[in-house]
Amino acid sequence: MKKLADEGQPAKSELLKENVKENEVRRSEATMTEHDPLYSDRLAKLLRWRDKGIDPFTVTKFDCSHLASEIVSSFESLQGQTVRVAGRLTAFRAHGKLTFADLVDSSGRIQLMVRINTVGEEAYQQFGELDTGDIIGVEGVVTKTRTGEVTIEVFKFWLLAKALRPLPEKWHGLKDVEVRYRQRYLDLISNPEVRELFVKRSKIIQAIRRFLDERGFIEVETPILQPVYGGALARPFITHHNALDMDLYLRIAPELYLKRLIVGGFDKVYEIGRNFRNEGVDSRHNPEFTMLEAYQAYADYHDIMKLTEEMIAFVAQTVLGTTTIVYQEHTIDLTPPWRRVSLMEALKEFTGIDFREFRSDDEKARKIGKELGLSVEPTDHWGRVLDEALKKKVVPNLIQPTFLIDYPVEISPLAKRKPDDPTMTERFQGFIGGLEVANAFSELNDPIDQRERFEMQQKLRERGDTEAHPLDWDFVTALEYGMPPTGGLGIGIDRLTMLLTNSPSIREVILFPLLRPEE
RNA sequence: GCGCCGGUAGCUCAGUCGGCAGAGCACCGGACUUUUAAUCCGGGGGUCGCAGGUUCGAUUCCUGCCCGGCGCACCA
Numbered sequence: 001m002k003k004l005a006d007e008g009q010p011a012k013s014e015l016l017k018e019n020v021k022e023n024e025v026r027r028s029e030a031t032m033t034e035h036d037p038l039y040s041d042r043l044a045k046l047l048r049w050r051d052k053g054i055d056p057f058t059v060t061k062f063d064c065s066h067l068a069s070e071i072v073s074s075f076e077s078l079q080g081q082t083v084r085v086a087g088r089l090t091a092f093r094a095h096g097k098l099t100f101a102d103l104v105d106s107s108g109r110i111q112l113m114v115r116i117n118t119v120g121e122e123a124y125q126q127f128g129e130l131d132t133g134d135i136i137g138v139e140g141v142v143t144k145t146r147t148g149e150v151t152i153e154v155f156k157f158w159l160l161a162k163a164l165r166p167l168p169e170k171w172h173g174l175k176d177v178e179v180r181y182r183q184r185y186l187d188l189i190s191n192p193e194v195r196e197l198f199v200k201r202s203k204i205i206q207a208i209r210r211f212l213d214e215r216g217f218i219e220v221e222t223p224i225l226q227p228v229y230g231g232a233l234a235r236p237f238i239t240h241h242n243a244l245d246m247d248l249y250l251r252i253a254p255e256l257y258l259k260r261l262i263v264g265g266f267d268k269v270y271e272i273g274r275n276f277r278n279e280g281v282d283s284r285h286n287p288e289f290t291m292l293e294a295y296q297a298y299a300d301y302h303d304i305m306k307l308t309e310e311m312i313a314f315v316a317q318t319v320l321g322t323t324t325i326v327y328q329e330h331t332i333d334l335t336p337p338w339r340r341v342s343l344m345e346a347l348k349e350f351t352g353i354d355f356r357e358f359r360s361d362d363e364k365a366r367k368i369g370k371e372l373g374l375s376v377e378p379t380d381h382w383g384r385v386l387d388e389a390l391k392k393k394v395v396p397n398l399i400q401p402t403f404l405i406d407y408p409v410e411i412s413p414l415a416k417r418k419p420d421d422p423t424m425t426e427r428f429q430g431f432i433g434g435l436e437v438a439n440a441f442s443e444l445n446d447p448i449d450q451r452e453r454f455e456m457q458q459k460l461r462e463r464g465d466t467e468a469h470p471l472d473w474d475f476v477t478a479l480e481y482g483m484p485p486t487g488g489l490g491i492g493i494d495r496l497t498m499l500l501t502n503s504p505s506i507r508e509v510i511l512f513p514l515l516r517p518e519e
Numbered sequence: 520g521c522g523c524c525g526g527u528a529g530c531u532c533a534g535u536c537g538g539c540a541g542a543g544c545a546c547c548g549g550a551c552u553u554u555u556a557a558u559c560c561g562g563g564g565g566u567c568g569c570a571g572g573u574u575c576g577a578u579u580c581c582u583g584c585c586c587g588g589c590g591c592a593c594c595a
Contacts, residue, residue, distance in 0.1 A: 098553070098554080102555075147553070
């Protein structure tokens with residue numbers, strides 16, 4: 001058998017000699033400055049490879065014939081054949097002149113077997129120099145061991161990248177939550193279930209796209225940097241554009257741009273993208289989060305409710321193979337149709353209070369809010385107290401999928417009024433497992449009403465409400481050209497992912513959640 | 520912002536009622552050609568989150584700070 005390291009590696013050259021010379025310098029530097037023995041040990045190994053003319057970091061590619069899992073699943077047809085796979089070494093079991101090792105690639109794990117009388121003494125010794133964490137490519141024959149495990153008997157291998165730092169422990173994995181978030185790559189390497197979670201997240205988004213694409217929606221991209229933010233009630237991040245010397249806002253929602261597209265004649269549009277809200281961080285909020293917004297012309301909120309429940313059931317069915325999910329201690333059935341309850345009825349059910357009885361009496365609202373144990377500010381108005389009661393008293397009880405419908409106009413500045421009760425809007429929110437996952441309405445398309453609502457928000461702003469909706473004249477202008485009756489929907493992808501992966505915290509479903517920098 | 524909990528070896532964790540800092544895995548050396556948390560023998564590895572204070576002596580007690588988790592509050 002051929003010895004390691006001739007083929008697949010760069011030919012020796014002047015460059016190489018220089019590298020070796022450089023290595024001498026680096027080696028002494030390393031031994032002098034690097035005090036971590038685990039690190040310096042691995043660095044020394046790297047330098048030894050280089051001394052032998054093998055520099056893993058000069059390798060630019062490796063052709064694989066199979067993924068690890070393919071070899072295992074197609075053993076019958078691959079037995080005895082030569083295959084090439086690449087991945088990270090995660091474990092060694094050395095037995096003198098025979099070594100087993102585990103190789104992990106994106107598909108899973110496969111066992112390698114290296115025998116001294118197959119690869120030769122020099123290569124066998126070099127294999128022994130490898131560390132867990134190193135990335136290698138191998139060529140070998142598919143076989144089964146005595147215990148029946150599908151294994152590649154290696155006759156050639158290439159070091160493709162050296163790991164200078166050791167991996168977290170193989171058995172317990174990486175548990176330190178802080179390290180898991182700060183160095184997510186380690187989390188992904190050591191905790192397969194985390195990797196699976198993020199694959200699932202990708203599939204959830206894929207399924208949403210498929211669902212909407214099949215219904216004739218087109219996916220669009222609208223500005224993230226916005227001169228006027230809007231579409232939600234939240235505080236924005238502010239940034240600055242130097243060339244135009246203007247402040248810009250990171251969007252808190254894409255809503256107003258998507259509705260401009262409805263004005264422009266796209267009847268079904270959606271966007272999946274990041275929103276930014278300058279608010280606190282907790283287990284349900286990250287300052288940047290992913291939202292789906294979809295708009296359908298000539299539809300109302302009843303159509304959107306149908307769309308929402310069908311979409312989420314479809315996503316669950318596609319990704320999980322079932323519409324019955326387990327979230328924390330609850331078993332939840334996502335099968336449509338979902339329960340529909342009027343917001344006011346729900347408030348009455350869980351607080352015993354009929355908010356309609358003191359609609360214009362802010363003072364009484366604050367008093368009742370306090371009685372309910374809510375935090376109430378002296379400036380709070382009726383709608384604010386109602387919203388607080390909804391979040392604290394009602395939402396935590398909405399475990400099975402529920403649409404709360406018909407929201408007061410005071411807290412819905414972009415939603416169309418109900419024809420039979422202009423103080424209420426055709427708005428709903430969807431709740432699952434005590435989480436708000438959807439917010440939707442028949443879109444307000446009356447430019448005069450929209451302008452008045454903006455002006456109302458402006459008054460709130462002047463009174464110090466930093467989350468009031470800003471005035472967007474350009475959007476009003478768009479409405480003045482005529483927007484068809486339209487239903488719109490927003491779904492929090494992170495929260496939906498939490499539900500479908502049974503994750504208690506939003507940080508578990510965001511690859512790199514916001515943390516304070518170390519030190 | 521408040522409360523509770525946590526931060527000890529690369530990782531997972533013990534521990535010290537104030538007196539030389541521990542285990543397993545990982546690592547290094549040795550044995551071993553079918554293991555799979557391989558095994559056996561030997562070895563090295565620590566700013567006990569950071570800074571002060573008390574003390575003969577602090578990883579341990581006290582104070583402050585940093586980072587994180589959970590809950591509450593704020594944002595609303």
